[in-house]
Amino acid sequence: MMRSMPLRLPLLLRFLSGRAVLSALLLAALSVASLIGVSPARAEVTLRVGYLRTQGYLADFPLAKVAIPGVRLELVALETGNDVLEALSAGAIDVGETGEVQPIFAQSAGQPIKVIASTAPQPTATAILVNQASPLHQVGDLRGKKISFVRGTNTHWLVIQSLGRVGLKQADIQPIFLGPADTVTALVQGQIGAATLTAPNIQIAEARGARVLVDGTGIVNSSIYYMASTNTIAGPKRNALGGFVTALDAHLPWIQSHLQERAAYLAPRYGVPPEIVLAASRVMAPRLVPVGDGKLAAYTQRIADAFAEQKLIPARIDARQEFDGSFDASLRK
Template sequence: MLLRPVFRSIVLLSAVLFSLTGCGGGGDKPAANANLSGVKLILGDQAKGLRTIVEASHAFDGLPYQVEWANFQGAAPLFEALRAGAVDLAPAGDTPVLAAATGGAPLRIVAVRRSQSRSIAILVPKDSPIHSVADLKGRNVVVSSARGSISQYLLIRALANAGVNENDVKIGFVLPTDALSAFNAGKIEAWATFGIYQAFAEEAGARVLISGEGINTGLTFITASDAVLSDALRRQALNDVLQRMAKAFDWARNNPDEYAKIFAKTNDIPLPVSQRLHSWGLEALLPVEERDIKALQGVDDLFVEKKIFPNAVDVAKLVDREAFAK
């Protein structure tokens, strides 16, 4: 009986050390055959992107633990849920991850996907008189989904490259589902958006003023909460989740036509929209490398300089390199 308080103290000390180092050892590793049947992970998602690919590939068949999905239309509400302890895993682009970290969200980056950033763009109506980024001067531009988004990063860089002062553009922030409806109704002059919302708009005739290719990092991260990473059994389950997700993305890359059909049916969207979205590429899920850390730090530096983020983040300390161990 006397050992119990000592054991509790050791566990608490391990958790404190984990939060301070940011490398997340997770305490003593459970045995490889540890019983995970009592473990449950709540997996956050955006526009059902992860869930659809996992279910289409059957990557989660035979899980030795429980999972529950929680879907969000944007990164901002997803990270609010993570901060509140309502989700354990959160996928998002580079800037939302930084925004969440700047705001003190208890998270670590555990995996990365790299793309060419075609799925980020500034769109205008097909008959718009706006034909260049320079033409945005004096115009209203809507950004999805919130301050610190990948879309805002594209807009900032594009305006700077075109020699347009940000103060000469009227910028507003609207969640993507609401913005899509407004854009289709002709109520938005220019829209900086991403992903499936962009695919819907382009399929309906929207014109790409500029895409994120060559501007955005193209990095999408999987983040996990500190609470999961500091719990040995849940950490083991998380590692298994990431391994299975990696196989799911490999399956989708090898079966693009089949996956586009499944994605369309699962999400109740037109097949051409799904095909357009996935024509922009499906990337592998990989461990984080130094080049990813460097690229993400560069994004943070810009947003701190622009005073979008109140303080800098040391990206290297955000990364848990062991959570996605083979």
């Protein structure tokens, strides 16, 4: 089995002024991507798929031997949803796996990118954690405390929503912008009051002595979105995109019936014990949901409005423009 190697990119869409250089680097790096899913006949088209290296639903495609007739899947490992968005914008991948906030930044920046598929909600995949011995036991206790999250991501959205439910705003806490690994270390060392993380970093923090203060249940979806450019959607790879959505929809229940096998496969790739991968896998959704019925657009509009209020995007947008429901017919009935 061929290796899938991580590809590191700049983190923020706002720096896309160097897109030409970024595109060249990405296209050169694609030579180290995994190639899977080649049909018995000669592949007619290559579909370049950017996936989240330590989360999401695509890292185990080689284990499941996912195949799409007439399509060669070329997997490109990326670290964050922001990296995936930049790769899409640079034309280095055809479809990418992101969190539910990246489409907002794409639309706000005028990028011709659409959401073509989404998992069902997985609300426990994002959480705010504190140390086991912490005196903080409810969200209201976070007032004035140092709270870490990644600006403009699902973790930021959970912080905004959680605070709002108890009458607090971001100005009522001390925001600390740290990546996941640094966040876990800062939390266990008592340098911050709380950490906002996504799976599997939630489970890693719990294994190091943290406890969940609040997760996304009843607050946020924490779904995983799959995005493609409008040129790809309308171009010769459209049928390959449809095949990808169909294969992904079949893969989600496969995950739930192969949890132990999946954990053993991904643990060395994630660099964590299998039991951590297993715990993180259990928060994952078992199916895809339609993206064209207006429900996700209404939910995403709430995120966009909150981010506009926080000045994370320059102006209000109409989130309905982010979704292309033409591949909903590929889902299981």
